[in-house]
Amino acid sequence: MAVQRVTIQLVEEEDGDFGSPICFRGQCYHSLQESCLQAGALFLDPCFPAGPPALGYDQLGPNSEKAKGVEWLRPHEFCQNPQFICEDMDRTDVCQGSLGNCWFLAAAASLTLYPRLLYRVVPPRQSFQWGYAGIFHFQLWQFGHWVDVVVDDRLPVRDGKLLFVRSAQRAEFWAPLLEKAYAKGGGLPWFSHRLHGSYEVMRGGHMNEAFVDFTGGVGEVLYLQPDTPVLFSAIRHALAKESLVGATALSDRGEYKTEEGLVKGHAYSITGTHKMSLEFTKVKLLRLRNPWGRVEWSGAWSDSCPRWAALPEEWRDALLVKKEDGEFWMELGDFLKHFDTVQICSLSPEVLGPQPKGGGWHVHTFQGRWVRGFNAGGGQPGSGEAPSVWGGGDGPWDRGGQSGLGETKRPTSPFPPETETFWTNPQFQLTLQDPDEEEAEDDEGGLGGGWGTLGARSGRGGRHPKCTVLLSLVQRNRRRLRARGVTYLAVGFHVFRIPEELLGLQDSPRRRELLAGLLRADRSPFSVRRDVSRRCRLAPGHYLVVPSTAHAGEESDFTLRIFTERQHAATEIDNAVSADLQVLTTPSVPLEFEMEQLFQELAGEEEEMGADQLQTLLSIALEPGDRASPWTHPPGEIGLRTCEHLIHCFGQGGHCLTLSEFQQLWYRFQGWQATFNKFDADKSGTMNSHELRLALNSAGFQLNNQLTQLLTSRYRDSHLRVDLDRFVSCVAQLTCLFRHCSQHLSDGEGLLYMTKRQWMQLATFS
Numbered sequence: 001m002a003v004q005r006v007t008i009q010l011v012e013e014e015d016g017d018f019g020s021p022i023c024f025r026g027q028c029y030h031s032l033q034e035s036c037l038q039a040g041a042l043f044l045d046p047c048f049p050a051g052p053p054a055l056g057y058d059q060l061g062p063n064s065e066k067a068k069g070v071e072w073l074r075p076h077e078f079c080q081n082p083q084f085i086c087e088d089m090d091r092t093d094v095c096q097g098s099l100g101n102c103w104f105l106a107a108a109a110s111l112t113l114y115p116r117l118l119y120r121v122v123p124p125r126q127s128f129q130w131g132y133a134g135i136f137h138f139q140l141w142q143f144g145h146w147v148d149v150v151v152d153d154r155l156p157v158r159d160g161k162l163l164f165v166r167s168a169q170r171a172e173f174w175a176p177l178l179e180k181a182y183a184k185g186g187g188l189p190w191f192s193h194r195l196h197g198s199y200e201v202m203r204g205g206h207m208n209e210a211f212v213d214f215t216g217g218v219g220e221v222l223y224l225q226p227d228t229p230v231l232f233s234a235i236r237h238a239l240a241k242e243s244l245v246g247a248t249a250l251s252d253r254g255e256y257k258t259e260e261g262l263v264k265g266h267a268y269s270i271t272g273t274h275k276m277s278l279e280f281t282k283v284k285l286l287r288l289r290n291p292w293g294r295v296e297w298s299g300a301w302s303d304s305c306p307r308w309a310a311l312p313e314e315w316r317d318a319l320l321v322k323k324e325d326g327e328f329w330m331e332l333g334d335f336l337k338h339f340d341t342v343q344i345c346s347l348s349p350e351v352l353g354p355q356p357k358g359g360g361w362h363v364h365t366f367q368g369r370w371v372r373g374f375n376a377g378g379g380q381p382g383s384g385e386a387p388s389v390w391g392g393g394d395g396p397w398d399r400g401g402q403s404g405l406g407e408t409k410r411p412t413s414p415f416p417p418e419t420e421t422f423w424t425n426p427q428f429q430l431t432l433q434d435p436d437e438e439e440a441e442d443d444e445g446g447l448g449g450g451w452g453t454l455g456a457r458s459g460r461g462g463r464h465p466k467c468t469v470l471l472s473l474v475q476r477n478r479r480r481l482r483a484r485g486v487t488y489l490a491v492g493f494h495v496f497r498i499p500e501e502l503l504g505l506q507d508s509p510r511r512r513e514l515l516a517g518l519l520r521a522d523r524s525p526f527s528v529r530r531d532v533s534r535r536c537r538l539a540p541g542h543y544l545v546v547p548s549t550a551h552a553g554e555e556s557d558f559t560l561r562i563f564t565e566r567q568h569a570a571t572e573i574d575n576a577v578s579a580d581l582q583v584l585t586t587p588s589v590p591l592e593f594e595m596e597q598l599f600q601e602l603a604g605e606e607e608e609m610g611a612d613q614l615q616t617l618l619s620i621a622l623e624p625g626d627r628a629s630p631w632t633h634p635p636g637e638i639g640l641r642t643c644e645h646l647i648h649c650f651g652q653g654g655h656c657l658t659l660s661e662f663q664q665l666w667y668r669f670q671g672w673q674a675t676f677n678k679f680d681a682d683k684s685g686t687m688n689s690h691e692l693r694l695a696l697n698s699a700g701f702q703l704n705n706q707l708t709q710l711l712t713s714r715y716r717d718s719h720l721r722v723d724l725d726r727f728v729s730c731v732a733q734l735t736c737l738f739r740h741c742s743q744h745l746s747d748g749e750g751l752l753y754m755t756k757r758q759w760m761q762l763a764t765f766s
Helices: 029-039 102-111 115-121 174-185 207-215 231-240 306-310 313-319 332-338 479-484 511-515 593-606 611-621 640-650 659-679 689-698 705-715 724-742 756-763
Strands: 005-011 071-073 135-142 145-152 155-158 218-223 244-249 266-278 281-289 327-331 341-346 362-370 428-432 467-476 491-498 519-523 531-538 541-549 556-564 568-572 577-580 686-688 721-723 751-755
Touching (some): 029 135, 029 145, 102 244, 115 135, 115 207, 135 174, 145 174, 207 244, 231 281, 231 341, 327 332, 362 541, 428 556, 467 491, 491 531, 556 568, 577 724, 593 611, 593 659, 611 640, 640 724, 659 689, 686 689, 689 721, 721 724
Antiparallel strands (some): 135 145, 244 341, 281 327, 362 556, 491 519, 491 541
8 A cells, every 4th residue: 555644753762871961061080180289279150150140139139239249259258168968967067048049948958867868969978178179060850850060169158158058067068068059050951051040039038949840749738727638747757758848938029037036938847756645645746946056946846845854854855855956846736837838758769769570659751832823722611720929938828729738729810711712721631540549548547649738538539449649740840930020830630530431532533522521530739839749549440631821812831740559551642643635735726827927927037936025925925805815805925935945845946936836836835825714714814823723733744732832833924823924834844754754664664763852853843
């Protein structure tokens, strides 16, 4: 049978060595260190030069009051015998400076609880004595990749003291250098060469951002209520499994100290738990730490509380440290009165290392983008939003989306209906087969399985077999744009159950109509956070996960990760990449007499037509009233750039057209014109960019999401419309692309294999 289509089969590239992270901006630590040692010079970082721009753009801008008197010094220039990490380092060493980044410091303090995790972020064998070259490096997880970030050791100092984070042990410098690496590379794409970070982009944020960047794990937010029943066990289990845990006392008026010594609007680390019986009463204590390294809780079970005297001496010695170090104990009931959220970062299998056979979590990671006019379809009616502002901790959050542990309240602020565009959003099919193994519940009930952070066994499902699914949606590359006024969007996702009979619905012409009838199985809150996660308990079966922004037309890159306890299958709903061979080969059809005469008149004696003449010819042919033109109103002329594309596509020489070449062009142009007319239903001379994929499919091209996103961004106008000129240019370029691919096919074969990277390099034509 003759080959009917040219199909590009995209294959995954070989996975790299996980132990070798990507070098941020191509800077290799060991190569740079060796070069400096050989030259006898200290490293100067050209990608993050010490100076006013590295401090910030607003409150820390070059002319700001806070930036005055700042010097950039290496530790040995203002400290005797500096150390990278002191042997007795612990969680109380990380102390906040004058930058409002308590969220980052609380996460760093939690990291010190687990040396194995700390040394992944802060690689060992770095020193101010042995092999010192003024260069240090750190590893951060960035949207699916571990990235190695190098910095020089010039730090901002004023009056001989560090301006920002410092260690309680004054000669220890791993923490301020980690802060500098995060300012340089945190929130930035590892491949970015044009954009620079700054310390000020770290002002205000959420602990889970740093938690995830330190571990590659998944952050979950628990919105607390006075009677949250399983919180203590959730925190205890999380800490036992090396999860990072923090808490925030929310505020709608910035940071301020209460009479009990707590700081509202501030982030705290949760570093331990203790449960004991005291006079027939169970006492549940949480150990918290203020990243300031001072200002402690003064209520019950504080350092100076007389209740400690009632405990056996060995308990007091083990628990109580009477020291102004920012760390204190607090009873669970008091904690629930004063704190509003707990943030838990559960570790991913990547961080946990090799798992025993049959154990560990199974993960799929997808990279995507919402593109205005293509797949930025907005949320469904009834998606509740939890708004936020930038602040020292979490900002004033509305709990309309989620409350307690996994319990969903009725939304308080539904979004306006976006039903018309919702199903244009990116979609991912998830298949769950085997339910989780049941585990014994602890003495507070509801906990078991998974990472032990949430009530995985509780809920409406009872003892029916269920699968634990953890979904994590992350907005990419937005913190770095804060200097331009860009903030996080409200984002979230819906999960729909797919009946067996509709599994092939992505190939149906009635797809959107069928999708609208799916029943929703779960959804996340829509929150103005970088990371939005949800732990679901779903019956075995097929599901559709639809991540979206709250409102249609909002653009952003995103990463979606799907974690399950048992094996699962997950794929992006996407088209194959192919083209009908008929659109690549054009029969020689004689021109109408008027068109041939017009060609000869414009081509002149050389009988060849350049881009200028072709533009004139098409302008005449498309005039209203001409029998070649179907429009009542002129569609606008075909641009010179498009004419160049057409000549490149149909002209053998690439710069002009002969009469026979123009015959082929005109035949194909009329077909593209007819396709465009089909989707220009109101004869306005434009079609909606949402329909571009359908129009291209009608023209013989089937494209994947990534290329269609690229084409939509390139060929839409500011009103999300595509005119004939843009459409013809797009189709001409696709024709050239697939003709090039068809030249590499084997005899009788219509299939060509390419990696995704090769395909995008080829498809990113100018």
